[in-house]
Amino acid sequence: DRELEWRSTNESVATVTQTGLVEARAEGSAVIQVGTGGVTAEVRIEVRAGAPVVRTLDATRIGEDTATLRGEVNPGGGDSRVVFHWGTDPGLGRFETVAPEGGVVPVSDGTVEVEAPLDGLTGATQYYYRVIAANEFGESLGEIVGFETELDLPTPILRGIEFVEFRDRIELRIEFAGYNPDTHPDADFFLQVRRSGDRDWSRSQTAGPFTYTDTSPLQQLNLTSGIQYDFRMQARRQGQLSEFSNVESAVPPGFQPSAQQRFPAVHSADLSEVTLSGLIRDGGWEAEYRFEFSLDSQMESIIAQSPLQTVTRQDLLMVDAAADGEGELGRLRSVDHEVEVTVGPNDIGLQDGATVYYRPVVRIPGDPDSVNRSAGIYSFTYRQPISPPSQLSASFSTAINGIVVTGGAPFEPSEGFLEVQRRVNGGAWQFREFMTSFGRNFSYEDTAIQAGRTYQYRIRGCRPFGGCSVFAESNVVQN
Numbered sequence: 179d180r181e182l183e184w185r186s187t188n189e190s191v192a193t194v195t196q197t198g199l200v201e202a203r204a205e206g207s208a209v210i211q212v213g214t215g216g217v218t219a220e221v222r223i224e225v226r227a228g229a230p231v232v233r234t235l236d237a238t239r240i241g242e243d244t245a246t247l248r249g250e251v252n253p254g255g256g257d258s259r260v261v262f263h264w265g266t267d268p269g270l271g272r273f274e275t276v277a278p279e280g281g282v283v284p285v286s287d288g289t290v291e292v293e294a295p296l297d298g299l300t301g302a303t304q305y306y307y308r309v310i311a312a313n314e315f316g317e318s319l320g321e322i323v324g325f326e327t328e329l330d331l332p333t334p335i336l337r338g339i340e341f342v343e344f345r346d347r348i349e350l351r352i353e354f355a356g357y358n359p360d361t362h363p364d365a366d367f368f369l370q371v372r373r374s375g376d377r378d379w380s381r382s383q384t385a386g387p388f389t390y391t392d393t394s395p396l397q398q399l400n401l402t403s404g405i406q407y408d409f410r411m412q413a414r415r416q417g418q419l420s421e422f423s424n425v426e427s428a429v430p431p432g433f434q435p436s437a438q439q440r441f442p443a444v445h446s447a448d449l450s451e452v453t454l455s456g457l458i459r460d461g462g463w464e465a466e467y468r469f470e471f472s473l474d475s476q477m478e479s480i481i482a483q484s485p486l487q488t489v490t491r492q493d494l495l496m497v498d499a500a501a502d503g504e505g506e507l508g509r510l511r512s513v514d515h516e517v518e519v520t521v522g523p524n525d526i527g528l529q530d531g532a533t534v535y536y537r538p539v540v541r542i543p544g545d546p547d548s549v550n551r552s553a554g555i556y557s558f559t560y561r562q563p564i565s566p567p568s569q570l571s572a573s574f575s576t577a578i579n580g581i582v583v584t585g586g587a588p589f590e591p592s593e594g595f596l597e598v599q600r601r602v603n604g605g606a607w608q609f610r611e612f613m614t615s616f617g618r619n620f621s622y623e624d625t626a627i628q629a630g631r632t633y634q635y636r637i638r639g640c641r642p643f644g645g646c647s648v649f650a651e652s653n654v655v656q657n
Contacts, residue, residue: 182214190288191225202231203252203289227255229316230283234308235291237325242301245327247276249309249320252289256313257282262294264307270322283311302329302416332357332365333420334411339428354411354423366414374406374427405429437467437538437550443558451522452558456538458515464490467540469519470551471526477535477555482526488543489515523560533559574635574652580625583635585650587620597646598622600635607636 184194188208194200200210202225211220235248247262259282265273278292292309299305305327309320337353352369370379406429413420437458444453458467469484470477517538526534535557542548573584583598596613611622627633634653640646 182212184210184212186210192223202228205255227315230254230258230311230313230318231289232260232309232311232318232320234320234323236323237307238293239295240325240327242328242330243299244295244297245299245305245325246293246295247307247309248291248293249278250289250291251283251309251311253283253285253287253311254313254318255285255315257284258311258313260292260309260311262307262309264296264305266303266305268306268322268324270306270308285313299327301327302418303327329416329418330361331415331418331420332362332413334367334413334423336409336411336423336426339409339426341428341430352409352411356423357413362413362415364415368412368414370410370412370422372408374408379408379410437540437553443536443556451520452560453518453520454536454538455516455518456553458489458517458538458540464488464543465515465540466543467517467538469521469536469538471521472535473532475535475555475557477537484519484521484525487517489517529560531559533557580623580627581633581635583622583624583637583652585620585637587616587618587639589639591615594640596620596622596637596639598624598635598637599649600624600633602631602633604632604634610635 182196182198184196184198186192186194186200186208187210188206189203191204191206191208192200192202192210194210198212200223205225205227207222207224209220209222211218213219231252231254233250235250237245237247239246247264249260249262251258251260261275261277261281263270263273263275267273276294276296278294283290283292303326304324306322306324308322311318333356334354335356337355338351340351340353357365357367372379406427408425408427410425411423437456444455454469456467456469458465466486466488468486470480471482471484472478472480523529535555537551537553537555539549539551539553541550575582575584587596591614596611596616597609598611598613599607600610601607610624613620613622622637624633624635634651636649636651638647638649
C-alpha cells in the first residue's frame, strides 16, 4: 500500500487532513488534491455561508481552583455567539455556562481562538467542557474535552526540633508551618530521620502516617542518646506526596534510669538461696543494675553487691498528634524490665539468723555518677539450711487391728517430724500421717485397712528447713 498525500489549494476556505477529512473554514472555493506515486486526483469544492465551525482546544493555566477554557471558532455565514458549557458531568448533561470576552465572533474575523477563565474550582477534581457557537444558519457543538485541577498539597516547613526532659520520659516537639487544618483536614504528615552524615532516611517502623485528628501514638523511631540526627517531613494528601521539607538537626538527651523492689524476697525450698526481684526503669536507653546488701537498716555500709547486669532495648520515640496544628508532640518513654537475682551464702557471706537489708540500684552504662539509689530498702532473714536426717530403720508387721510400723528415729521431735505413706493393691502412694511426737524408738499402727487387700508402706524423716531423708520402704503386706 502506498501512502496518500492530501492538500488544499486554499486553506483559508477549506483544510484537509492526511486521512482525507475536509473542514470548511470560510466562504469561497478550494481544490482538494490527493496523490501517490506520480498519480494525482483533485476535486473543487464550494463553501457557502452557513453555521459556524468550532473546535474545542485544551485548557490552559490550570491551577488548584482556576483554569482557562479555549476553543477555535469560524463564524461561517454570519456573526456567531460563542459560549462554553462546563461541569463535572463527563457527558455535560448538567453544566454551567461561561462566555469568552465579547461573546460574539464577527463574520469578518474569520477563524479565531476564544478563551474564558474559570475560578472557584475544587482542587484535584476532573472537569469537562466544550465550545458552542451559533448564528442565523445554525448551531455547532465542539467535542467534549476534560482537565483536572491541581491538588492543594501542603508542603511542611520545619522550624525546630526540641527535646524536653521529664523524670520518666523525654518529650519531642516538632514545630513546623505550611499546614492549614481548615483547608487540609485530610492531610497526613510523615516524619523521617537519619543519623547526621548518613545518606539514607528511615520512616516510622510502624508504617503509618500521623494526622492531626488522631491522638493515639502513631509513630516510632529508633534513636540513641547523644547522637545527632537529621529530621525532615513530607505531606500526603489524596494519595499525592509533597516535596520534602527543609532539614533540621537535633541530639536526643538521656535521663536517669530508676529501680524499685518488685516482690518480697523468696527463699528456696531448702533455704539455701534467696531470690530477689526488682523493676528496672531504663530511662529510655540502656541501663545497668545490681543489688546491694547491708546489715545496716539504713544501708550506710555495704557488705556485698550482686554482679552488674545490663538491660537493653531499642528506644521507641512515640509521636502523638497535637491538636493545634502547630507541631507534633512525641514521648520517648521509659520501659520497665522485671529482673531477678538469686544469692546464697557463698555470694554475700550470709550467716544463719542474720537480717540482711538490700535494694536494687541502677545507672547509665559506664557512668558511675549516674547511680540511682532511690529504691526502697527491704530485708530478709537468712536461715542456714539443716542437712536432712539419715536413713530411718523401720520394720513392718501385721497386728490384730491393722498394720504396725516400728523403727528408730535418728533425731528428736524438736528437730523434725516423720511422714508415713502407703499404697493399696499397687496403686499410687498416699499420705497417711505426720508424726511430730515420738521417741527414739517409734511405733505407728494403721487400723484403716480392709481384709483381702495388699498394702505397702514407707516412712521418712524430715527437717523443718532442711529437706527429708530417703524413704524406708516395706515389702508387700497381705491382710
